[in-house]
């Protein structure tokens with residue numbers, strides 16, 4: 001393909017930090033990316049995921065054509081079928097029988113039209129988004145406190161604070177560039193902000209923390225109630241602010257005193273030392289500039305909204321809000337979590353930060369000129385899929401999210417979709433757990449191919465710009481939705497020919513009847529970008545990142561609420577009385593451990609993007625369960641053995657990683673591995689579907705489970721230069737992308753009689769010259785390798801237990817043009833020979849430095865700082881995401 005070389009400024013499609021990326025396309029079509037030094041979010045930095053974006057653009061796994069029941073069809077046929085299916089369902093069962101389930105990874109323009117179609121045309125609010133499982137407790141908490149879903153502060157506040165408290169946020173891995181900004185500020189400012197991490201686990205974010213409070217899972221509201229009480233006792237309440245701008249302080253304080261009367265009581269409830277609690281309270285109390293950042297350890301809870309308000313209470317009561325270096329700060333996960341909230345993508349919002357108050361409903365309908373409009377909230381994600389399971393929702397269209405992997409009680413979600421009469425899925429890749437349940441598959445364009453805007457955690461709106469042609473028949477989501485809307489008879493309401501037109505309408509709605517308050521102070525609704533109503537095509541194309549609000553009249557403030565001006569009717573914030581709350585399901589005799597779930601550094605969600613990059617897959621290649629060594633010992637679980645983690649809802653089989661970073665009684669399993677990558681790694685099958693009563697957000701961080709060793713008949717792994725189709729019947733199978741290499745970890749309960757035959761069939765080898773093998777049937781061991789013209793093309797290793805040779809060493813042999821006799825011998829002996837380095841698991845993804853290399857060099861050269869390691873090995877000098885791990889290796893000393 002002839003390509004015009006170009007450079008395009010766009011925005012990273014991963015986390016809510018929203019970094020600017022410059023994508024360069026060379027004349028041969030190859031793409032490289034670098035951080036955009038002009039973007040206010042990252043000023044040129046990128047993390048490991050962002051800098052590997054170019055490695056995720058190959059088309060080999062893409063969904064490129066529409067299909068119905070597995071048959072390829074043209075777009076007209078597919079769109080007609082979607083429209084006909086929706087129409088007939090609505091005619092027979094009413095508008096409430098259809099639903100959309102969308103995503104914080106859609107662009108604002110996609111999201112806007114999806115919401116308009118559902119709420120303004122079909123007339124039901126049965127459109128919810130994966131932001132439900134991500135941000136909805138923050139949204140609900142904001143609205144209870146501020147009357148609007150407003151993030152008051154800016155990223156600079158994290159740098160300007162003197163104390164930064166991270167609650168349930170692994171910022172180092174999940175918002176890496178923001179975390180790097182904080183570390184850089186600490187360097188500049190002589191250790192300020194001081195850093196306190198509140199998380200049951202010891203995470204990478206604890207690496208540089210001054211304090212880590214490893215509180216008991218789910219005990220945050222006690223901790224923050226205690227803090228409110230403490231602020232009161234030590235006279236650090238801002239009475240002027242409370243008087244002038246808030247309601248509810250006395251009730252909040254009364255409840256805090258009942259629930260958290262004293263430091264010893266808080267310490268007991270939170271499982272912390274009294275001293276630690278006292279020091280944290282004292283530091284918070286004496287420091288004027290405090291930012292409290294919170295994320296999924298707060299939101300994903302059956303009382304996440306209460307946790308959010310317990311935190312906001314402390315900031316309101318002490319007047320620490322809206323000023324530089326001050327405030328509660330909900331960091332958003334997805335690239336456009338905020339944009340989705342702006343358009344009203346949640347089932348309990350209408351549009352443009354308006355809800356279902358009759359005046360809002362009337363206003364939005366008038367603006368849209370729509371025939372009908374939803375007048376009350378629709379079903380929230382977990383309830384929505386329950387309704388699908390019960391046959392109340394009979395047609396669902398899912399776009400940009402993979403709920404069979406990411407929703408709790410995920411086996412029930414899959415069963416619901418399997419029984420649903422019409423499942424439409426718009427996705428960019430060809431195989432996901434959710435696509436496997438779809439009747440109609442629609443190929444969506446994705447990052448690099450589509451145009452639009454996203455809003456990051458600090459309300460900064462930036463452009464995603466296309467720099468690649470649309471592959472196959474892939475189309476942008478806004479186009480697909482608009483085409484279906486036209487076929488449903490709403491052509492006049494969907495006249496769009498480009499995302500710019502949609503953006504202008506969205507901007508216009510944000511300013512529509514958004515008049516000043518009677519005191520003349522700013523817009524009535526916080527979300528106002530009406531200054532951009534007239535943004536014509538070229539200006540939209542050139543749009544530089546900007547923060548909202550941007551009202552047509554006046555200038556929007558940088559921060560909200562320093563001088564009150566909340567978006568409640570009386571313009572006063574609300575402090576909330578937060579009671580004693582505990583997670584919905586407590587561990588018991590049958591399920592004695594608490595399952596916590598979350599993310600790893602180099603993978604993104606359900607792996608559809610990051611698993612394509614060998615570099616990103618190398619850091620943590622397989623799903624695992626981290627468990628305290630004492631629990632592991634008691635349960636007879638050894639390092640790297642396979643274990644079953646199961647609850648009343650479902651089960652996974654993953655590798656055990658005993659680690660002191662867990663507290664006893666807790667297990668951590670990452671959320672990422674669905675069926676295309678691991679047969680038994682989908683942890684949401686295990687997670688309880690309990691939700692918060694206000695937000696509907698599930699309790700993804702707290703499910704009682706049991707963990708048991710799993711002893712299959714054999715364990716093995718395969719390395720191959722070409723992708724393989726493995727035989728049915730394997731009980732454990734994980735595929736990992738290497739450099740020009742596929743790796744399969746496998747195990748099964750059924751023995752294999754003839755390993756030689758099995759292996760050769762798998763690798764398409766005839767017995768003969770190219771095949772070398774070693775077999776010890778009595779011990780259940782087998783090793784075989786195919787060598788063509790001296791080059792290793794594939795190999796299989798099998799043993800009864802999980803101890804197998806190092807994969808990274810063997811992967812290294814695939815890089816050779818020819819392997820010699822000594823290497824063949826060591827291959828069959830299953831141990832690296834002299835001079836065959838085993839670099840170990842990759843720690844530094846930027847420069848591919850393995851754990852064994854790091855440990856050896858740290859020991860031999862007696863290195864004591866990550867900087868020194870960086871000088872010798874370059875490790876840690878790229879994106880910096882691995883520095884916490886390097887520091888740990890240094891700390892572990894010569895024994896590591």
Ligand SMILES: Nc1nc2c(c(=O)[nH]1)N[C@H]1C(S)=C(S)[C@@H](COP(=O)(O)OP(=O)(O)OC[C@H]3O[C@@H](n4cnc5c(=O)[nH]c(N)nc54)[C@H](O)[C@@H]3O)O[C@H]1N2
Pocket residue numbers: 015016134167168169170171173174175198199200201203216217218219220295296297298332333334596597598599600601602603604605701
């Ligand atoms: N590498 C990577 N980065 C990502 C993503 C990704 O998939 N991969 N996803 C993005 C998205 S969408 C999101 S939402 C964010 C999420 O970002 P984070 O919220 O930072 O990530 P998580 O790992 O889900 O959970 C955060 C922490 O909450 C802790 N936690 C569990 N229970 C409790 C509790 O009761 N109290 C407290 N205080 N803490 C608790 C967990 O131990 C965990 O360390 O990350 C974004 N960034």
Ligand SMILES: Nc1nc2c(c(=O)[nH]1)N[C@H]1C(S)=C(S)[C@@H](COP(=O)(O)OP(=O)(O)OC[C@H]3O[C@@H](n4cnc5c(=O)[nH]c(N)nc54)[C@H](O)[C@@H]3O)O[C@H]1N2
Pocket residue numbers: 103105106130131133134135296300333334399400401402403405406407408426427428429432444445446447450477597598599604605606607608671683684687700701
């Ligand atoms: N146990 C547990 N479960 C969790 C969490 C947890 O911490 N623990 N976290 C939750 C959170 S915070 C989140 S955000 C969710 C994330 O979970 P999901 O949203 O399910 O995860 P993704 O893998 O990001 O799914 C995005 C899908 O959109 C596709 N896609 C990419 N680009 C486009 C596009 O432009 N258009 C369309 N139509 N499709 C596209 C991708 O191929 C992919 O299939 O998981 C939630 N689930």
Ligand code: SF4
Pocket residue numbers: 012013014015016017018019042045046047048049050051174175176177178
């Ligand atoms: S910090 Fe987030 S937005 Fe920035 S490069 Fe990394 S993943 Fe992308």
Ligand SMILES: [Mo]
Pocket residue numbers: 133134135333334
């Ligand atoms: Mo998220």
